[in-house]
Amino acid sequence: MRIAEGPLARSACEPHDGRPDRPRRPTVRRRVPRRRGIVAATCSAHAGVRRADGRGRRVSVVFTPRGVLVVKLAALGVLGLSAGGLGLLVWHARDLEHLGDPLAQPIPFSHKHHVGDDGIDCRYCHTTVETAARAGLPSTGVCLTCHDQLFRDQPMLGTLHRSMAQDRPIAWQRVHVLPDFVYFNHSVHVAKGVACIECHRRVDQMPLTWRASPLQMQWCLACHRDPAPHLRPRSEVFAMDAPRVAPAQAAELARAVHLESPRRMTDCSTCHR
Numbered sequence: 001m002r003i004a005e006g007p008l009a010r011s012a013c014e015p016h017d018g019r020p021d022r023p024r025r026p027t028v029r030r031r032v033p034r035r036r037g038i039v040a041a042t043c044s045a046h047a048g049v050r051r052a053d054g055r056g057r058r059v060s061v062v063f064t065p066r067g068v069l070v071v072k073l074a075a076l077g078v079l080g081l082s083a084g085g086l087g088l089l090v091w092h093a094r095d096l097e098h099l100g101d102p103l104a105q106p107i108p109f110s111h112k113h114h115v116g117d118d119g120i121d122c123r124y125c126h127t128t129v130e131t132a133a134r135a136g137l138p139s140t141g142v143c144l145t146c147h148d149q150l151f152r153d154q155p156m157l158g159t160l161h162r163s164m165a166q167d168r169p170i171a172w173q174r175v176h177v178l179p180d181f182v183y184f185n186h187s188v189h190v191a192k193g194v195a196c197i198e199c200h201r202r203v204d205q206m207p208l209t210w211r212a213s214p215l216q217m218q219w220c221l222a223c224h225r226d227p228a229p230h231l232r233p234r235s236e237v238f239a240m241d242a243p244r245v246a247p248a249q250a251a252e253l254a255r256a257v258h259l260e261s262p263r264r265m266t267d268c269s270t271c272h273r
Ligand code: HEC
Pocket: 105, 109, 111, 114, 115, 120, 121, 122, 123, 124, 125, 126, 137, 138, 172, 173, 174, 175, 176, 177, 196, 197, 200, 203, 204, 208, 209, 238, 240
């Protein structure tokens, strides 16, 4: 048993000089009974030795050094596991925090009104969704094409007019945020017929925008393993109420857009470049 002979174990034995435990000062003697367990546990040489502290009691041997080590390691293991488990729970909770939870915005912009009621196309505001990795958010000028006149004096739009006057963009809160080490590209998905609703759900019914998909790796992979059932005709990519197409038509769409091989779709370097 190596540990018992190590410096720690020895230092616990040193005051005893290989002789039965003899307290040097009365104060120590008073402390002895309380420390009994520790002395007995760390000093193998004196385990079970009759003590010379005048009381003639036998030191109880609770654990052998090996036993102590096992108990310590087990305790450490339990501690580590529970700390890890707790960390994982917190991490997971944070991750799903905004799922279905509308985010407060500097201006309470409503897709429900602008898309659902007024029928404005996604591309009017998210201008680069077909051509770039990012869909892009509308500049203040885009809002003002209508609100220069419309609801001009609404206090709700004060932030909008201040943004224009000060030439400062509106600080929209990000609803979807992928970690930096993940590569995502809107234009590829749009080009192959993956509709906005596949990932963002019914934005046209959201008074304030919320995240409807978890954006976890497993979620991406679930579709990448078998994307065909998620495809729609190109004309329905921006529609909010287009149903999924029948399996036969989906297979046809998949052939028409020449989908990448399943191997390429699930290759690590596709999303981590
Ligand atoms: C009139 C302009 C306008 C139109 C039209 C519009 N949006 Fe938006 N969209 C915004 C603004 C402004 C934001 C930022 C505020 C917010 O998150 O609600 C936004 C945010 C979003 C977000 C969240 C972005 C983030 O932070 O992750 C998604 C997703 C989105 N829009 C999808 C759509 C889809 C899909 C359509 C079409 C069905 C659409 N939008 C049409 C203006 C518009």
